[in-house]
Amino acid sequence: MNYKRLTILCGHYGSGKTNIAVNMAYDLKNQRDNIAVADLDIVNPYFRSKDSQKDFEQRGIRLICSDFASSNVDLPSMPADLYSITDDRSLSVILDIGGDDRGAYALGRLRDAILAENDYDMYMVVNKYRPLTPDAQSTLEVMGEIEGACGIPFTGIINNSNIARETTAADVLETVGYAEEVGRLSGLPVVCTTVEDRLFDELKDKISPLFSLTLQAKLI
Amino acid sequence: MSDKILMKGNEAIAEAAIIAGCRHYFGYPITPQTEIAAYMAKKMPKIGGTFLQAESEIAAINMVYGVASAGKRVMTSSSSPGVSLKGEGLSYLAGSDLPSLIVNVQRGGPGLGGIQPSQSDYFQSTRGGGHGDYHMIVLAPASVQEMAELTVKGFELADTYRMTAMILADGTMGQMMEPVSLDLDVKPAPEKPWATTGTGMAREHNIVNSLSLVPEELEELNFKRYDRYKVIEENETMYEEYKVEDADIVLAAFGIAARVSKNAVDEARKMGIKAGLIRPITLWPFPKAPFKAAAEHAKAFISVELNMGQMIEDVILATESKRPVTLCNRAGGMIPDPKQVLNSIIEVNGGIQ
Numbered sequence: 001m002n003y004k005r006l007t008i009l010c011g012h013y014g015s016g017k018t019n020i021a022v023n024m025a026y027d028l029k030n031q032r033d034n035i036a037v038a039d040l041d042i043v044n045p046y047f048r049s050k051d052s053q054k055d056f057e058q059r060g061i062r063l064i065c066s067d068f069a070s071s072n073v074d075l076p077s078m079p080a081d082l083y084s085i086t087d088d089r090s091l092s093v094i095l096d097i098g099g100d101d102r103g104a105y106a107l108g109r110l111r112d113a114i115l116a117e118n119d120y121d122m123y124m125v126v127n128k129y130r131p132l133t134p135d136a137q138s139t140l141e142v143m144g145e146i147e148g149a150c151g152i153p154f155t156g157i158i159n160n161s162n163i164a165r166e167t168t169a170a171d172v173l174e175t176v177g178y179a180e181e182v183g184r185l186s187g188l189p190v191v192c193t194t195v196e197d198r199l200f201d202e203l204k205d206k207i208s209p210l211f212s213l214t215l216q217a218k219l220i
Numbered sequence: 221m222s223d224k225i226l227m228k229g230n231e232a233i234a235e236a237a238i239i240a241g242c243r244h245y246f247g248y249p250i251t252p253q254t255e256i257a258a259y260m261a262k263k264m265p266k267i268g269g270t271f272l273q274a275e276s277e278i279a280a281i282n283m284v285y286g287v288a289s290a291g292k293r294v295m296t297s298s299s300s301p302g303v304s305l306k307g308e309g310l311s312y313l314a315g316s317d318l319p320s321l322i323v324n325v326q327r328g329g330p331g332l333g334g335i336q337p338s339q340s341d342y343f344q345s346t347r348g349g350g351h352g353d354y355h356m357i358v359l360a361p362a363s364v365q366e367m368a369e370l371t372v373k374g375f376e377l378a379d380t381y382r383m384t385a386m387i388l389a390d391g392t393m394g395q396m397m398e399p400v401s402l403d404l405d406v407k408p409a410p411e412k413p414w415a416t417t418g419t420g421m422a423r424e425h426n427i428v429n430s431l432s433l434v435p436e437e438l439e440e441l442n443f444k445r446y447d448r449y450k451v452i453e454e455n456e457t458m459y460e461e462y463k464v465e466d467a468d469i470v471l472a473a474f475g476i477a478a479r480v481s482k483n484a485v486d487e488a489r490k491m492g493i494k495a496g497l498i499r500p501i502t503l504w505p506f507p508k509a510p511f512k513a514a515a516e517h518a519k520a521f522i523s524v525e526l527n528m529g530q531m532i533e534d535v536i537l538a539t540e541s542k543r544p545v546t547l548c549n550r551a552g553g554m555i556p557d558p559k560q561v562l563n564s565i566i567e568v569n570g571g572i573q
Contacts, residue, residue: 013255013258014226014228014231014397045251045252045335046252046391046395047395072328072333072334072335072336072553074251074335127226129224129225129226129399130225130226130227131225131227131231131235132259132262132263134225162226163224163225163226163399164226164397164398164399165399166224166399
């Protein structure tokens with residue numbers, strides 16, 4: 001992938017933003033040295049980028065995250081070093097934003113600085129298999145709500161359509177048209193389709209560009 | 221294209237409730253079940269239903285009482301501390317013989333506790349939760365698919381027996397995402413001639429009430445209610461057995477603990493230990509029969525729980541103390557891992573032969 005200084009991941013609740021954020025961070029680390037993941041999720045106290053903290057430390061990736069994340073302190077709070085995302089322009093950052101418009105409000109605080117610098121991509125992560133975004137129209141509604149909440153326009157779509165471990169290559173292929181329609185109606189490019197690594201070989205000649213994800217969630 | 225979609229356990233409960241014909245939801249947000257309310261807030265206005273965020277859990281359960289009196293399918297959801305607040309309402313629902321669905325996505329306690337998963341409301345759910353002689357039907361899902369299926373089942377049982385059905389899940393079940401088929405089997409709701417829907421000047425008015433002025437009549441009501449509970453115990457007990465047939469060591473576990481236990485059973489079998497699992501799906505009525513039968517051949521039982529040992533008392537009762545029952549547990553929001561359960565199996569077995 002090609003990265004601007006800031007890569008912002010927004011989308012419907014449970015669309016897969018965090019898995020993509022973690023995997024993009026690993027990809028970006030191969031290209032640049034000074035990088036960070038900003039976990040700005042104020043909606044969900046579970047399954048967040050902070051869960052990969054140890055991995056980040058080993059790989060030399062900085063984590064910008066509230067001290068209270070993943071603890072019993074169930075508070076929507078922002079990291080103390082929030083403004084280093086916009087103030088430190090030597091840093092490349094993947095921003096993992098909370099779901100829906102409620103999550104995107106947290107991003108609004110950085111809007112002026114992000115728009116002034118204008119070195120960002122903001123991707124709408126979509127999953128056709130989520131119950132409230134089964135078609136292009138409902139997905140566009142969520143997109144509009146997110147843009148309204150954070151005041152930052154999207155620059156692209158990431159198709160992350162999946163049904164977790166039962167996803168087949170055919171299930172992903174079926175959603176290409178959906179993602180393209182979201183792109184067409186919003187006037188934005190589909191920058192990539194993301195698939196679990198086990199499906200990558202099967203799909204690499206059929207979907208382009210394709211981005212491989214190593215899932216971080218545990219299976220019980 | 222797959223006929224399945226990807227859902228959180230909490231979302232599956234909400235969507236299944238709508239599919240089951242529930243058009244009235246009252247609640248108050250609390251982690252880890254807030255997605256149920258959030259989903260209802262988005263969906264109910266679009267389908268002509270009512271989503272109402274009440275001023276408290278107590279208000280919400282009393283709104284449930286109101287809609288249930290009018291004979292409509294209704295639900296509320298909360299997590300442990302919030303369910304304690306609903307305790308009074310649960311007793312009034314039972315005393316008025318009203319059908320409703322209550323969801324408890326448990327978190328660690330007691331008190332405010334924490335937001336991580338727990339099963340420490342087993343006593344509260346199976347022994348009542350409110351005051352007085354009563355039971356609720358308690359359903360314990362162990363997958364997102366079951367979150368959906370048991371929600372539908374819960375509404376049906378509640379209507380059939382005029383009582384509260386509770387989905388007793390935990391934070392993991394509420395938060396985990398799995399593929400779900402929403403092709404659910406929904407039977408039409410039964411007639412409710414007792415409901416307060418207006419007489420139309422054509423019949424005597426119905427009264428929904430939990431107050432009895434004559435003690436003899438109140439006793440009779442209690443007797444009748446317990447006759448009905450007996451029928452439920454005979455007809456509605458649900459459980460899953462996994463490799464129990466020839467098992468020496470039988471695990472008892474529900475919900476997330478059952479998933480962990482299943483892995484441990486497989487690992488133990490690889491080592492040559494005959495382990496098995498009984499997973500109660502109804503916690504009340506408790507599936508006594510499979511435990512009693514297993515006690516004929518098993519050497520010992522292990523109750524695997526996310527609490528300090530609550531269901532273990534039902535396992536001891538069901539096995540009539542014929543075999544030793546030990547506890548394998550974590551508490552306070554922690555989940556036992558398969559290795560801990562496996563070690564417990566090895567220990568009870570007296571090592572690996």
